[in-house]
Amino acid sequence: MSNSDRKATDLPDFYNDLEKAFTTAWGLLVSAAKDRSSPMHTPVLATSGPDGAAEARTVVLRHVCEEQNSIRFHTDRRSSKVVQLNHDPRCSVLAYDPEARMQLRLRGSASLHHDDDIANAAWSGSQASSLACYAQPVAAATILTDPQDAAIESAPDLEFARGNFCAVVIALDRIEWVYLHHAGHRRALWHRDGQDWAGAWLAP
Numbered sequence: 382m383s384n385s386d387r388k389a390t391d392l393p394d395f396y397n398d399l400e401k402a403f404t405t406a407w408g409l410l411v412s413a414a415k416d417r418s419s420p421m422h423t424p425v426l427a428t429s430g431p432d433g434a435a436e437a438r439t440v441v442l443r444h445v446c447e448e449q450n451s452i453r454f455h456t457d458r459r460s461s462k463v464v465q466l467n468h469d470p471r472c473s474v475l476a477y478d479p480e481a482r483m484q485l486r487l488r489g490s491a492s493l494h495h496d497d498d499i500a501n502a503a504w505s506g507s508q509a510s511s512l513a514c515y516a517q518p519v520a521a522a523t524i525l526t527d528p529q530d531a532a533i534e535s536a537p538d539l540e541f542a543r544g545n546f547c548a549v550v551i552a553l554d555r556i557e558w559v560y561l562h563h564a565g566h567r568r569a570l571w572h573r574d575g576q577d578w579a580g581a582w583l584a585p
């Protein structure tokens with residue numbers, strides 16, 4: 382086999398196939414939600430801050446639903462991100478998997494759920510250890526005299542925690558994918574076009 386043949390067969394099947402690239406991007410997200418060791422399990426969520434500057438923070442990707450084009454994470458109702466998303470639900474999510482050599486930049490609109498079926502299902506489907514953090518006695522970003530003032534009791538009040546719990550569902554309307562390869566990088570963008578996704582290759 383010549384070097385150029387070997388190079389060609391080394392290329393993944395999505396390399397020149399936009400539809401396969403789309404499936405690959407979703408597959409990466411779906412498995413990242415289930416796999417705690419995936420670097421995409423903890424993407425960065427960016428919202429619009431009160432002064433218009435972007436506010437970014439790490440969150441845990443809890444669920445991905447390709448059928449509904451949505452992703453979900455959990456947070457505390459008292460947090461700044463909830464205030465920001467209430468003000469402007471548009472947001473971005475950034476994830477990078479170095480092993481897959483893929484970056485995903487997602488955009489969408491967030492809906493906040495704290496006392497509906499979505500919140501109840503998200504709460505019941507979560508491990509007690511991750512729910513305990515919603516029992517923190519003071520809201521995130523409260524200025525403390527002593528860091529212990531925010532300590533959560535060893536037997537947390539789960540009713541209080543439930544009141545602070547919020548499931549955030551982001552309905553995606555844009556997915557940008559970058560794949561790094563020495564033979565030439567690949568970049569593609571899909572956006573919601575009515576009920577469908579419309580995609581195109583972009584110059585990387």
Ligand SMILES: Cc1cc2nc3c(=O)[nH]c(=O)nc-3n(C[C@H](O)[C@H](O)[C@H](O)COP(=O)(O)O)c2cc1C
Nearest residue numbers: 423438439440441454455456457460461462521522
């Ligand atoms: C690895 C990691 C995972 C995190 N996951 C979450 C999460 O799922 N939800 C959340 O609200 N905060 C999570 N945080 C904390 C946020 O990054 C952030 O510090 C906190 O939510 C306050 O953000 P805000 O003031 O912008 O609302 C995580 C932090 C790290 C380092």
